[in-house]
Amino acid sequence: MTRSEENYIKTIFHLGGNKSVPVTTNAIAEQMETKPSSVTDMARKLGDKGLVHYKKYQGVFLSEKGIKTALGIIRKHRLWETFLVQKLDFSWDEVHEVAEQLEHIKSEKLIDELDAFLGFPKYDPHGDPIPTRDGEFHEQEKEKKLLSDLPVGIKGICAGVKDSSASFLQYLDKHGIAIGQSIHILGKEEFDNSLYLRIGEREHTVSHLIADNIYLIRE
Amino acid sequence: MTRSEENYIKTIFHLGGNKSVPVTTNAIAEQMETKPSSVTDMARKLGDKGLVHYKKYQGVFLSEKGIKTALGIIRKHRLWETFLVQKLDFSWDEVHEVAEQLEHIKSEKLIDELDAFLGFPKYDPHGDPIPTRDGEFHEQEKEKKLLSDLPVGIKGICAGVKDSSASFLQYLDKHGIAIGQSIHILGKEEFDNSLYLRIGEREHTVSHLIADNIYLIRE
DNA sequence: ATATTTTTTTAGGGATGTCTAAAAGGGTTG
DNA sequence: CAACCCTTTTAGACATCCCTAAAAAAATAT
Numbered sequence: 001m002t003r004s005e006e007n008y009i010k011t012i013f014h015l016g017g018n019k020s021v022p023v024t025t026n027a028i029a030e031q032m033e034t035k036p037s038s039v040t041d042m043a044r045k046l047g048d049k050g051l052v053h054y055k056k057y058q059g060v061f062l063s064e065k066g067i068k069t070a071l072g073i074i075r076k077h078r079l080w081e082t083f084l085v086q087k088l089d090f091s092w093d094e095v096h097e098v099a100e101q102l103e104h105i106k107s108e109k110l111i112d113e114l115d116a117f118l119g120f121p122k123y124d125p126h127g128d129p130i131p132t133r134d135g136e137f138h139e140q141e142k143e144k145k146l147l148s149d150l151p152v153g154i155k156g157i158c159a160g161v162k163d164s165s166a167s168f169l170q171y172l173d174k175h176g177i178a179i180g181q182s183i184h185i186l187g188k189e190e191f192d193n194s195l196y197l198r199i200g201e202r203e204h205t206v207s208h209l210i211a212d213n214i215y216l217i218r219e
Numbered sequence: 220m221t222r223s224e225e226n227y228i229k230t231i232f233h234l235g236g237n238k239s240v241p242v243t244t245n246a247i248a249e250q251m252e253t254k255p256s257s258v259t260d261m262a263r264k265l266g267d268k269g270l271v272h273y274k275k276y277q278g279v280f281l282s283e284k285g286i287k288t289a290l291g292i293i294r295k296h297r298l299w300e301t302f303l304v305q306k307l308d309f310s311w312d313e314v315h316e317v318a319e320q321l322e323h324i325k326s327e328k329l330i331d332e333l334d335a336f337l338g339f340p341k342y343d344p345h346g347d348p349i350p351t352r353d354g355e356f357h358e359q360e361k362e363k364k365l366l367s368d369l370p371v372g373i374k375g376i377c378a379g380v381k382d383s384s385a386s387f388l389q390y391l392d393k394h395g396i397a398i399g400q401s402i403h404i405l406g407k408e409e410f411d412n413s414l415y416l417r418i419g420e421r422e423h424t425v426s427h428l429i430a431d432n433i434y435l436i437r438e
Numbered sequence: 439a440t441a442t443t444t445t446t447t448t449a450g451g452g453a454t455g456t457c458t459a460a461a462a463g464g465g466t467t468g
Numbered sequence: 469c470a471a472c473c474c475t476t477t478t479a480g481a482c483a484t485c486c487c488t489a490a491a492a493a494a495a496t497a498t
Binding site: 002041 | 487492493
Binding site for chain 2: 474477478479
């Protein structure tokens with residue numbers, strides 16, 4: 001598998017092409033910041049290799065083999081992100097670019113040893129589940145809910161984010177919000193739905209837009 | 220810098236092309252298991268980029284910029300090898316292939332954090348010095364070892380001889396052993412300590428006396 | 439249902455990096 | 469110095485992966 005093929009497979013997975021629901025050529029092109037004609041080329045190629053099902057003008061979706069491949073790449077990506085944050089003091093917003101490179105390193109042993117070294121983590125620093133080597137996700141133990149959907153008074157643990165853009169992650173970093181951080185919803189402003197929170201020791205006000213992108217697990 | 224360019228730079232460095240001593244096209248081709256014509260193409264390209272000095276029919280050697288680049292790659296390679304052995308329980312013979320991939324990851328921060336995480340090691344698991352981020356070796360001499368002192372499995376480059384008598388040099392010539400020639404130690408005869416070698420394309424048996432007079436630089 | 443717009447594919451080309459085959463250069467030896 | 473041989477370069481080609489421009493198909497609007 002080439003690096004480029006892997007990137008296409010991963011993108012198709014993330015766009016939802018894992019449940020026999022086809023993803024369109026344009027959607028892939030936009031996501032990957034490339035041109036539709038390039039996507040068509042690759043779609044045919046991946047189809048020939050049995051990684052996706054592709055019919056002209058009908059988009060692509062992953063085959064069984066394609067899903068397995070995608071989960072393998074996602075596993076690598078998330079383990080590397082975990083490593084970067086836990087061991088090398090990267091902040092959330094710095095990991096993605098490097099993990100994008102590291103996820104293409106080819107070595108079964110490397111990734112399994114890394115998994116062990118990290119203590120077989122179930123979630124990456126963004127709170128997303130890490131597939132096992134057999135390609136299965138760990139079940140989410142408790143329900144993960146958006147901060148914006150929870151009532152005043154709730155105490156919980158920050159479990160992940162919906163938006164993982166660099167700017168959002170930088171915002172979180174600046175305000176001391178991180179995975180595992182305890183968050184207490186102190187109040188809600190009716191006018192604009194902003195929230196008063198206690199985050200660790202400090203109190204903050206966050207807008208509805210922010211609250212709508214942070215997942216909490218109730219204690 | 221592309222991955223391929225980096226590999227050429229590294230190879231030229233290892234073949235000794237860092238001291239204004241040119242390395243031949245054939246030596247590079249053999250070392251990289253590619254064809255001389257490919258090497259010529261790349262030599263011109265690296266020359267245009269100012270990484271090597273190249274004149275037709277006269278081989279290449281690294282420019283200042285090329286040496287800096289080479290040291291950066293070697294630094295990454297050796298830090299990753301150290302990581303693999305110390306933290307992920309790789310054995311020394313398993314690391315090379317994976318480190319060859321990891322050395323091309325592009326991130327200043329990554330490599331500096333890795334360096335810190337490992338406690339700023341001065342030597343890699345093979346005992347070879349790790350260049351600092353400023354491109355200086357902790358110890359200047361590149362490791363040149365006698366063939367007779369190395370274990371089975373080692374691949375290296377012929378770097379010189381201890382005995383330089385005419386008869387010995389003639390022997391070497393007759394058997395296709397020359398500076399820059401790649402040598403792989405395939406096995407050792409316990410009875411008389413003679414070695415089975417692959418020299419370039421051919422396999423040879425050499426006595427302990429011969430092996431005790433040839434210096435190798437490990438890859 | 440036909441015209442228009444959007445999406446997708448095809449056709450053809452460029453950059454990188456590889457190869458084979460043939461030509462050119464350089465070194466050795468009679 | 470001339471013939472030979474080995475090294476190196478050139479020429480031309482192929483695969484990958486990307487692009488632009490134009491054609492074809494599908495979706496949408498009138």
